[in-house]
Amino acid sequence: MKRPGWNLEQLAGALLGRSHRAEAGKDRLKLAIELTRDVLRVPADHRIGIVPASDTGAVEMALWSLLGPRPVDVLAWESFGHGWGADIVDQLGLDTRVITAPYGELPDLTRVDSTDRDVVFTWNGTTSGVRVPNAEWIPLGRNGLTICDATSAAFAQPLDFERLDVVTFSWQKALGGEGAHGMLILSPRAVDRLETYTPRWPLPKLFRLTSNGRINEGIFRGETINTPSMLCVEDYIDALHWAGENDGLIGLVARADANAKVLTDWVDSRDWVTHLAVRPETRSNTSVCLTIVDPEVAAGGDEAAAACARGIVALLETQGVAYDIGSHRDAPPGLRIWCGATVETRDLAVLTDWLDWAFAEVKSQFMDSTKYVELQSQRQPLPLSSQS
Structure with missing residues (x-):
């Protein structure tokens, strides 16, 4: 960034x-x-x-x-x-x-x-x-x-x-x-x-x-x-x-901390997503990793959570909102959002609204069992109606 x-x-x-x-x-x-x-x-x-x-x-x-x-x-x-x-x-x-x-x-x-x-x-x-x-x-x-x-x-x-x-x-x-x-x-x-x-x-x-x-x-x-x-x-x-x-290291750390706080405050008020990092004191303020924990999605197991995350990533990319926010290939499926000092805090605040929207869109498609079965067999991003 x-x-x-x-x-x-x-x-x-x-x-x-x-x-x-x-x-x-x-x-x-x-x-x-x-x-x-x-x-x-x-x-x-x-x-x-x-x-x-x-x-x-x-x-x-x-x-x-x-x-x-x-x-x-x-x-x-x-x-x-x-x-x-x-x-x-x-x-x-x-x-x-x-x-x-x-x-x-x-x-x-x-x-x-x-x-x-x-x-x-x-x-x-x-x-x-x-x-x-x-x-x-x-x-x-x-x-x-x-x-x-x-x-x-x-x-x-x-x-x-x-x-x-x-x-x-x-x-x-x-x-x-x-x-x-x-x-x-x-x-x-x-x-x-x-x-x-x-x-x-x-x-x-x-x-x-x-x-x-x-x-x-x-x-x-x-x-x-x-x-x-x-x-x-x-x-x-x-x-x-x-x-x-911009105040050197002190300013850079403060910017990254403020950015990470935007996501932490948002995660704390949502029941469909949480931090991958278990303990707050060890959570990164740059590479913030999130997992999907919505109960209905979680009922489908790890593949369901992975499919949901892929759907969110794909949808936000098609909208030009966020790029490359999927988890690393070696990590558990989820989202990874960069919060370093070069990111503007206000942009992350806007992103949280888009994340809520994307999850709602993905979940509405997700609950269509026919499409979900097809998704499981193909392991492709969710077939979003807004992409067709």
């Missing part, structure tokens, strides 16, 4: 046709790093780098470069956490405990080793709508490293950098930037691990953060490993300037 007031003219100064290794290109990349530090309040002793392949590339770079000397705890309560755990176990073959919880819940954080094991987790479960409420469960001064995938939390939730050794995110999530670029933030402890430990597996060039046993400082000055899109860089800079002009 682009920031309010965004238009293509904002990118008129992009260095198109120029090398990112030219001084002008390096200056723009360096500015993106500096603005990131300012808006996110990253400590001065932490390094910030622009890396390839979005948040996925940043996380994998950290896993392959840093893990190995200690056993690992992985927290997994949604698809991305499970993915990181699978990579660590199946690809790296490390001594790993994957501490899990079902969609909608948070794992027991007291089971995480408080001292010696490395820890890998997502701060905000993008596909479940469940986030950690804070970082107090991570002790200061622990021996192991803490690697945090923060891609849908950065710029919307405060991150405790004193307790996090690696933080990753991508531009397209909370600030609505274009994809393909990731951010990697390293604490001094993470840098020390890079300079004192050599993985036993070969590292592809795109993952190499060191040269001759020392950190490659150029990466953290805007000298990227691969060729970035300077158009995307300019778009990210524009979003960071907008964030700075």
Whole structure:
């Protein structure tokens, strides 16, 4: 979701046709790093780098470069956490405990080793709508490293950098930037691990953060490993300037909180929908995930709830009201509505009226048993009369 007031003219100064290794290109990349530090309040002793392949590339770079000397705890309560755990176990073959919880819940954080094991987790479960409420469960001064995938939390939730050794995110999530670029933030402890430990597996060039046993400082000055899109860089800079002009991190968090509250207040007054996240204190303020709990629909089982959700998504898309609000393919069927800071609160208030309307339309069709049986066999969106 682009920031309010965004238009293509904002990118008129992009260095198109120029090398990112030219001084002008390096200056723009360096500015993106500096603005990131300012808006996110990253400590001065932490390094910030622009890396390839979005948040996925940043996380994998950290896993392959840093893990190995200690056993690992992985927290997994949604698809991305499970993915990181699978990579660590199946690809790296490390001594790993994957501490899990079902969609909608948070794992027991007291089971995480408080001292010696490395820890890998997502701060905000993008596909479940469940986030950690804070970082107090991570002790200061622990021996192991803490690697945090923060891609849908950065710029919307405060991150405790004193307790996090690696933080990753991508531009397209909370600030609505274009994809393909990731951010990697390293604490001094993470840098020390890079300079004192050599993985036993070969590292592809795109993952190499060191040269001759020392950190490659150029990466953290805007000298990227691969060729970035300077158009995307300019778009990210524009979003960071907008964030700075709107009270920085405090303003961004407040906007996301206000947006999520609109949906929470609406859900609390409805009996057909509820949050996937069980506990209010762990509910995301960005990727809000909802499930259909209407008693008549629920009587049809999981397939009925899934069909109802698909019908709502399809109907609102045909009306030009909302796009891509279906749950993630790996998550329980339902709705997933983005509430990050670039969304206007008033638009979400309008959306709740449309959601009520769409549900009523879908349910009226849903109760036609002939059409429902046909739907179950075809597993297609509900055959809405307004679409014919």
